[in-house]
Amino acid sequence: MGSSFSNVINHGIECDLLDELRENTRQFFKLPVEEKQNYARGPNEIEGYGNDMVLYQNQTLDWTDRIYLLVHPEDNRKLHYWPRNPKSFRALGLSEDSFLNQYGDKPTMYTRFNFYPSCPKPDLVQGLKPHSDGSAITILLPDEEVEGLQFLIDDQWVRIRINPHALLVNVGNQMEMMSTGILKSPIHRVTTNTDKERISVAMFCAPGTAEDVGPVEELINDTRPRLYKTVKDYPAIYFKYYQLGKRPIEAVKLY
Numbered sequence: 001m002g003s004s005f006s007n008v009i010n011h012g013i014e015c016d017l018l019d020e021l022r023e024n025t026r027q028f029f030k031l032p033v034e035e036k037q038n039y040a041r042g043p044n045e046i047e048g049y050g051n052d053m054v055l056y057q058n059q060t061l062d063w064t065d066r067i068y069l070l071v072h073p074e075d076n077r078k079l080h081y082w083p084r085n086p087k088s089f090r091a092l093g094l095s096e097d098s099f100l101n102q103y104g105d106k107p108t109m110y111t112r113f114n115f116y117p118s119c120p121k122p123d124l125v126q127g128l129k130p131h132s133d134g135s136a137i138t139i140l141l142p143d144e145e146v147e148g149l150q151f152l153i154d155d156q157w158v159r160i161r162i163n164p165h166a167l168l169v170n171v172g173n174q175m176e177m178m179s180t181g182i183l184k185s186p187i188h189r190v191t192t193n194t195d196k197e198r199i200s201v202a203m204f205c206a207p208g209t210a211e212d213v214g215p216v217e218e219l220i221n222d223t224r225p226r227l228y229k230t231v232k233d234y235p236a237i238y239f240k241y242y243q244l245g246k247r248p249i250e251a252v253k254l255y
């Protein structure tokens, strides 16, 4: 089976709401740095405003600015990281259960708002380095006008064309693990533009970190082996490997 992602068009979410989400994302990144810094990621935190944590010398950095928020479970939200400005940010459809209400007992959903400034040297630096997502499923709302997202398919980078009304659904590492490789989490990256900035909003959905995540027993048989370990808190493994430039899913492969 090839890489697993698809553009979903009839998703039932109002286009106006998606446009509003993009508009709020743009407005947030246009705020003065001092105001955005009010939501700055604390040391050793993954949530908040800012770029990658720098953990290693020679770590590849991305040409992007972002804010990353835990949305589910609701009780664990850290609201001091949630922008007060633009005003409607906190009230957005994000706070509804539209994506996750059938997703187990205590699933997690993080939302990452990405801003890629125009870049004078797009051949030297990427907006987001090649990776596959650590989620089970990612729902991505890309920029409605500026391209940049590319998937690695058969060793070729394939660009995703703009479809302003589509949500892109992407399989993450945890779905690859649970499906024992039937669904593969594709490698993707974001390129930059010399004269255009770009935004996107990525919602990462996954089982709760206290859950055991690994191949579903019913899928294992003589021809389909158990390819992955069963682990708790895969995101912790993911973050450690990712910034080293290694493929995190390698850490949980059995062979």
Ligand SMILES: O=C(O)CCC(=O)C(=O)O
Binding pocket: 112, 114, 128, 133, 140, 142, 148, 149, 188, 190, 199, 200, 202
């Ligand atoms: O900006 C995009 O289109 C993709 C973002 C992405 O891959 C991510 O945040 O993991």
Ligand SMILES: [Fe+2]
Binding pocket: 131, 132, 133, 188
């Ligand atoms: Fe991604």
